[in-house]
Amino acid sequence: MSLKRIAIVINSLSGGGAEKVMLTLAKGLQAKGHEPHLLVLERAVEHAVPADIPVHFCFADDDRNLDSFWKLGASAAKLKQFISQLQQHVGSFDLFLSNLHQTNLLMTRTGVAPLYCVVHNSMNEELKRQRKLGPFAWLDMWRAHKALDGQHLVAVSEGVADELRHSRRITPASVTTIYNPFELDEIRQLAQQPVSELPAGDYMIHVGRFARQKRHDVLFAALAKMQHDIPLVLLCSNRKKALKAVRKFGLEQRVIVPGFQQNPFPWIKRAKVLMLSSDYEGLPTVLIEALAVGTPVVSTLCKHGPKEILSGYLAQWLVPRRDPQALAAKLDVVLEQSPDVSDADILDKVTLDAIVERYLALIPAD
Missing domain, CATH: 3.40.50.2000 (Glycogen Phosphorylase B;)
Incomplete structure (x- = not known):
């Protein structure tokens, strides 16, 4: 051409x-x-x-x-x-x-x-x-x-x-x-870069704008219901607004808010699980990016996209929207099992x- x-x-x-x-x-x-x-x-x-x-x-x-x-x-x-x-x-x-x-x-x-x-x-x-x-x-x-x-x-x-x-x-x-x-090879290469700000121990991660659509309120409510108490890292562009919400929910000791990162992939790769709590999406890129670097994911079954990404055996990691208890329970299971997600079908399509x-x-x- x-x-x-x-x-x-x-x-x-x-x-x-x-x-x-x-x-x-x-x-x-x-x-x-x-x-x-x-x-x-x-x-x-x-x-x-x-x-x-x-x-x-x-x-x-x-x-x-x-x-x-x-x-x-x-x-x-x-x-x-x-x-x-x-x-x-x-x-x-x-x-x-x-x-x-x-x-x-x-x-x-x-x-x-x-x-x-x-x-x-x-x-x-x-x-x-x-x-x-x-x-x-x-x-x-x-x-x-x-x-x-x-x-x-x-x-x-x-x-x-x-x-x-x-x-x-x-x-x-x-x-x-x-x-x-998705530049899958580049994502995997970028995920290897050192980041001095990474938490020292295990953590979970959420990546996305701090907006109503993303339902951080559901996410924070799920944290309080989990059996595991490892911290949550929020990568978002509106850090000030996010910190205000964290304080409102009394989660200052549980949630880390580094803010927006031009290279989020080292953060995603080293996380124990990436979560999506949205009410709706189109094709949520962070789910695919997490799968590309081998990080397990848990997502709400929102319209649209997650069920096209988490197909086959990965469908077990979908939970109902606006259900903090279901989200918390599934996150606990992932943290116990650390499932292998590297051969997700979606990766061949994008x-x-x-x-x-x-x-x-x-x-x-x-």
Whole structure:
């Protein structure tokens, strides 16, 4: 295939899973001789970005509320102009990949093509969550969902794809399932790097944003019900907020909060178990990363993704959502058994080369 120029558009490069996934995809595209460009709405960067992958910040530092009711049209017009000027400088893009709600709201109004919106989470579950926060929060999420109507979509799991195809709110132009890409060999190499801050003894680990979706309250409640009392390490980007919650639950002596780590893999590899307590996901990358380095996992059976990752004999490590007792019991079992998880079926389905080819196949034939 001749060189293809791909625009990966995203809210920011902060420490989230979608950002990490797209950075991995960009590296994979570049390794195959293509030209990925990262188009970023906000100047928030926590992940390590390779110096040879171009990053373009689309808006000025003082631009705020880009997707608000009163600024959405102007923001989309400004983004369209930015992309037009960028293409005059670097050449036309063969594919646009839009990620996350704010970016989707803007990109679907620019008229660029071919455009695919990558859906990283369960929209239905997000709407349910926002409804509890009030009508304005729900309306913002509803707008993000409606922006996908008539669009070409990439779902990161079969569960998300099925939800999109049967949605009563939107009718997508197409839905394609493409799992998130993983550089498995690189993950295993990075996991060998020394880290001076690692706890001296055994510990459990949770990796993810400190957000309602992740249900740290369920996680903390499970800690209090466990027979084992080894500490829990939280790797998250909002350390201040996490520490406040730890104090609220009286777990200062049990929970360690180092904060976001650009290389979390040594932490994951040395953990006795990685846990996921979320209400919903798309395809939770941390579960696959843990399996890649041989760390056992326990996850809530949330929508969507975990049951596609923990299939076959690994399904025994799935527990009901919002059930601290079940989570605690399963964590105790894992700590007793230390199961071998290195031959998980999912690892053969998410290799970087295979996923890159799936994305390249979205580009229309010349």
